[in-house]
Amino acid sequence: MNPRASGCAALLAALALNIGGCGSDGEGTAQRAPTTAPASPTSVFYASCGDAERAGTPTIRKGEPGYREGLDLDGDGIACAVATAQAMPIPATAPTLPELGQKQTTALGDATVYAVRFPVTAQDETATAIRTAGMQFAVADIKVCSNGTVDSDGYTFDYSDFTLVASDDTAFSFWNVQVGARSPNLTDTLSSLNLMRAGSCRRGWLTFEVPPKTKLKAVEYTSSGGVPLVWAAS
Incomplete structure (x- = not known):
């Protein structure tokens, strides 16, 4: 057999083998690096904002792990947001005077x-x-x-x-x-x-x-x- 023809036949046989490896049995299939799916917001659950704070997440934005509407009381998309409390005015009270008969x-x-x-x-x-x-x-x-x-x-x-x-x-x-x-x-x-x-x-x-x-x-x-x-x- 012509040496060139013999080499071509061997190459075609190798190609056929690789193509066959793509069958349903999975043999010879190239291995891909595993990918890590992003954490779902529901994959972490905090029963209260206190739990979230103890876990190091005092505030949680919508889309972040642990966010849920039950912790977002004002509906601004930020759970457990620390709101600045407005000081309530303290009504002035008249001082109590000493009673009659008091020395x-x-x-x-x-x-x-x-x-x-x-x-x-x-x-x-x-x-x-x-x-x-x-x-x-x-x-x-x-x-x-x-x-x-x-x-x-x-x-x-x-x-x-x-x-x-x-x-x-x-x-x-x-x-x-x-x-x-x-x-x-x-x-x-x-x-x-x-x-x-x-x-x-x-x-x-x-x-x-x-x-x-x-x-x-x-x-x-x-x-x-x-x-x-x-x-x-x-």
Whole structure:
């Protein structure tokens, strides 16, 4: 046989063998490198955003493993998104005032307001006669005890440092030095308190003139250069 023809025959036989290897039996089929399918979003399940955070995925975008609508509460495509909470305004509340009968201490000593009465009828005719037309009397039962210290004006306790305060913050000063609507009149007992010994106490009613139907809020005491004391009027 011609050597060239013999070589061609061998080549054709080899080609036929390779072609036959592509049959259904799979013999001789070229091996392909395996491919890894992308993780499905449903292949990871987080029961809660806490579970997702502990797994290192505090937020999960739609299409990422572990995303599900149950964790995307606002529907923005990001599960477990950390929303910036808006601070809720805190309603302002009025401070609680010390109650009547509560003793309070200043640099000058102790003071206590026991009661506030409004309106009251004067116990003597003189007070009624000199009362301002259209006004009514209010009285406060007050006790003060000096520790012997005086303020910058040289006084211990002074009746002029007490005021009656309405709900609209209108302040009413004591009414009259010589006459009061109730006895004993505190202005009488306080007249010598600038020389009061340490440990000495005085108690009496301090009278104020107040418009009718005024809603009273507090009794205040403020000495010269001192810290104010306040009692609820009711």
